[in-house]
Amino acid sequence: MSNDFEAAARPALADSQLRANMRHATHTIRDKRARVVAELDDWEQLREAGRRIKDRTMRHLHVHLATLEESVVRAGGQVHWARDAGEANRIVGELIASTGANEVVKVKSMATDEIGLNAALEGRGITAIETDLAELIVQLSHDRSSHILVPAIHRNRGEIRELFRRELPGTAGLTDEPAQLAEAARRHLRRKFLSARVAISGANFAVAETGTICVVESEGNGRMCTTLPHTLITVMGIEKVLPRFADLGVMLQLLPRSSTAERMNPYSSLWTGVTPGDGPRAFHLVLLDAGRSATLADQIGREALNCIRCSACLNVCPVYERTGGHAYESTYPGPIGAILTPQLSEFRSGTSLPWASSLCGACYEVCPVKIDIPTILVHLRGRVTREVPNSGDPGEAQAMRMLARVFASRSRYERAQRVARAISRPFVRDGRIARRLPGPLARWQTVRDLPAPAPETFREWWRERERAERRKAERP
């Protein structure tokens, strides 16, 4: 096990303000979610339908991608395939360059964050402007997102006011009222929307049958980006495809209620290629692999690709609530990030994340498509230990081998119990091992609460009882 997450989580755990913010935020959203979910009497059936739609789609992904390509082209769009992040960035960069634009507006998108598109475009002299309010805050402050849905959840209003005053022209008299801060962003971005020639978006869903792309959002920046510019470029992970238009009838119920805890998000934009007289004249769809096909090859791990990025699992996770999103050092934090990050990177990063969980299972319970996150976490712990060089602690591996020998024989097991009882005695207080253990055991102990070995084991008690019975029987 590597210690990256443990180390990265330390500053967050020491920051009591951040922990209070995160606790407030996650609890607010999770309570609201529970209310709107309780309103639907068929919620469990919807989740099951969502799971089956996604499962089946992944099991035949190549078929649906080929259909999607055909449908998009038929509707007047162009389709590009990208094996990895570098190829996707190159394709997008060249498409923008061919329009002559040096500034593009962007809708919040996880996929473009994952591939580092903004930095790649900057290298070509193209400025990408984030238009989601929280993404704008993160971009202006050269920060990183800490939540899938509300990336600036770790910032308070005072910090945002200072940032806007510094970065946005004409905001000297700005107060820290959220409505005023939103108004400042509106004025700043309205100019950009009206002049932008190219927009970049992600996709929540892409319907293979019709070639329709769907983006859900709240602020209207998504509508602006997908409507006003001449050229629209959408970058989507290949796992976002849905076979049939009818599948949206399930997904558009599951996603908003799980994500923003609303019956429906304010705006959903669905477009099919290009429409003369309404919206962009050119539409490009970039289909991104970047580790998805490799993830698909793991029959247990592939379920992680079913994720619809609602972030409900972040809001219920006891680990995420305490560490915040930055400790995961990934575009995808929280429980879903812990199973996506190592797999999408083909175990080059995030290999400590499968351990960033207490396996309590709350994430599985709220997941709108029923991804069994705890099972995948355990599965990935095994894969990391077996496949990633130097990932296991050699001492721990040695200890586990010894334990296996001990457990294999009754006499060794019973002897070990007696030894443990004797040597643990000096460390026990109130029935628990309370004093610091010596040597390498100390590190192991810091994250575990251990009961003292029982003064008498069940086997000892049983033998004693048998002996007493026998004595009673022998006595006349």
Added chain:
Amino acid sequence: MSARETILGRIRVALVDVPVAEPATWDELQDDDDAARYNRSGDDNPQAVADLFAERCGAYSARVTRVARDGAALRRAIEAACRRHGTASLVIPTDLPENWRPTGIECQPDHPRLSLRRLDGAGGALTGCALAIAETGTIVLDGGAGQGRRALTLLPDLHICVVRERQIVASVPEAIEQLGDTVRESGGPLTLISGPSATSDIELQRVEGVHGPRRLEVVIVT
């Protein structure tokens, strides 16, 4: 090998465990397991459906007005909506029904096509809709009759939308079924609108209105 061939090839190899005969698509109509039998249709009482839509749409802080099937009453409701927001001029799609046009308010049809600057400066937009969803309080635009292009209802700060009761469906799956037919026939863009533009990005405090119209007025006609 092209990127396309590489990716499709990798996927095929990754899915060797999937039986060849398995259908590629899950179909709720073919699956007889109750576990996945979600409600595909809602209440079929039109009055109850219209009432639910009015309540749910209003819950998003959209202003909802209901009028009887009457040209004059509808016009008066639209005029009142304009007065509430101090709007003296509206942009309208070219095919907006004549008798919806409010008196005393300047109505500018989108023909010849208005520039984005002109739309940005407009006081409001008045349109119909393709359908509405009761359960979620959603209105849907598909660029069809009486709706115009998308920019029309996006740049002005006020959107007044007229919904006829018979356009309201009970549930999301019913709406998607109808919209699927539209997309397969015309391929036009769809916009689902549930209340005015909003954000909760700053300390999770809801602010009505960022980029889309900050005010939404819905007039339901019996």
